[in-house]
Amino acid sequence: MDRPTALVPRHYVAIGGHGPEDVVADPRGRILTGVSDGRILRVDGLTEPLDARVETLTDTGGRPLGLELLPDGDLLVCDAERGLLRVDLADGGVRVVADEVAGERLRFCSNIVALTDGSVYFTVSSRRYPLEQWIGDIVEHTGTGRLLRLAPGDDTPEVLLEGLQFANGLAPSADESFLVVAETGARRLTRYWLDGPSAGRSEPLADDLPGMPDNIWRGGPDGPIWVSLAGPRIPPLDLLHRAAPPVRRTAARIAVHAPYRPTGGIGVLAVDDEGQVVHHLSRGHSRYRMVTSVCEASGHLVLGSLWERGIALCEPPAVK
Template identity: 75%
Template sequence: MTAPLTLVPRRLIALGGRGPEDVVTDARGRVLTGVEDGRILRLDGLDGLDALDGTTPPAGPRVETLADTGGRPLGLELLPDGALLVCDAERGLLRVDLASGAVHVLADRAAGERLRFCSNVVALADGSVYFTVSSTRYPLAQWIGDIVEHTGTGRLLRLAPDGTEPEVVLDGLQFANGLAPSADESSLVVAETGARRLTRFHLTGPRAGHAEPFADNLPGMPDNLWRGGPHEPIWVALAGPRVPPLELLHRAAPAVRRTAARAAVHAPFRPTGTIGVLAYDDHGTVVHHLTARHSRFRMTTSVCAAAGRLVLGSVGERGVAVCDLPPAG
């Protein structure tokens, strides 16, 4: 892995809400995100920020409420028709009309179970939608229980263009999280937060339906993935650093892990100041690696590029952070 550059959050843009877990950008460079109270927000005016060195106070970007899912929005995916797919941890897979704010439930059940922890979603050119479920055992509010117990109950699901109930195409994942397509959409990259790895799932070709390692032994726990286009890299948000005692616990007996998980969900959690961002090409080669060890903006759960800058989201912060985009190469 390449030597990391320093990731420096230059501006914090308050949203009037907590937990912008995922951030994506539209064709006009506006950033969309969802917050804890259910609102879908859009930030406009990032291209109007002055130099990020702080020499000139910039005018704040405009924050607009577009919709309210009535649940807890996590992963987002903009569709070609301007609608927004939303993985809602409480309501399932949703489609949101950004013009009217109308919310339509696409799927709230799979494999005979209620969808209660949808995490991230991508839509492919053929109209199929793939999305992850992080855990079938723990809800979002107890996410740390799944990380500690190492349940391996994460799933990748597919909703056909004319489908009403998604099918499970891959299971046994360690806290399935972010998703991104390959440039030709022949495969998907899935983040497994609990295993510190990215997994490639083949959609076409001789290995269709099979999974294999894409990137292993990451320097932190991967969360959401984002890709701006087929010729751009796959960006990976690292929510936290590697935790060797946790990895040791993962090798313990299941009963030991369950006991530790029960304690973890009731213990106060404070994320560390170590955050990071990676970017990969389609061959699994790192093209960017940025990190910070004493960041005041904590638990980076998403990243996207907008208006020539990197924008970071977080499940715990009350705003998004704007950082310098690393130079090409």
């Protein structure tokens, strides 16, 4: 992997809420995000960030994480507490699409994509730890993450892939022949084939990433897949993951009760459909920490964070 280039901040936009975990751009360059009190927000005016406007669209009554805009203007929401939701952005109405899978309550939904055939795919990060104890799953290395599918017209998801290490971000290939799943706990991107002779099978797409991938985003088939890196590689954690399960469980019990503070280093990647890194941007000492999402909008790279109270606007990379 080439040496990273600088991730240069331009502006910070306070949004009046904590933890804009996922950021997505609409066709007009506005940013949609969900915050910890349950609200879905829309940030407009990024071309003049100092005058940006923040509007509350609805309240899910839970904790919204991953978002996906649909062609009809509605918004799909992975809610860590309520399951998979659909929001009518015209009137703010919230409808539960699915709240259980295989007889189990659907919790800790993380990220979501909708393909052109109407199929919806989404991830569950952990079946053992709730969102507020996410670090426990990272430490224990439970491998209880899932990839799920909701077929057009169905209200019951099916499990496509299990055993994922904190399944997180999700994006389609340019031709929608496969999905890319971020496994935060394994520092890798995994390819799950939807079509062709390998349909239903998975394989690594990009391994040994320089940090822990979180949400991923693709603006269109001609662009790369942007990958947020929520934290750096931690060699002692790599060693712990090779320890016996009882050791990892003990360490996880300690971790969920210990105060957590993210590092000052942040980074994002852009990869192509072959898993090759197109861009690697990083900043060693940043006041904006724990980047959990990234997208492109209005000439900016827009960063979201589970930790912060706003979004960051950064210089986009030079075209290679």
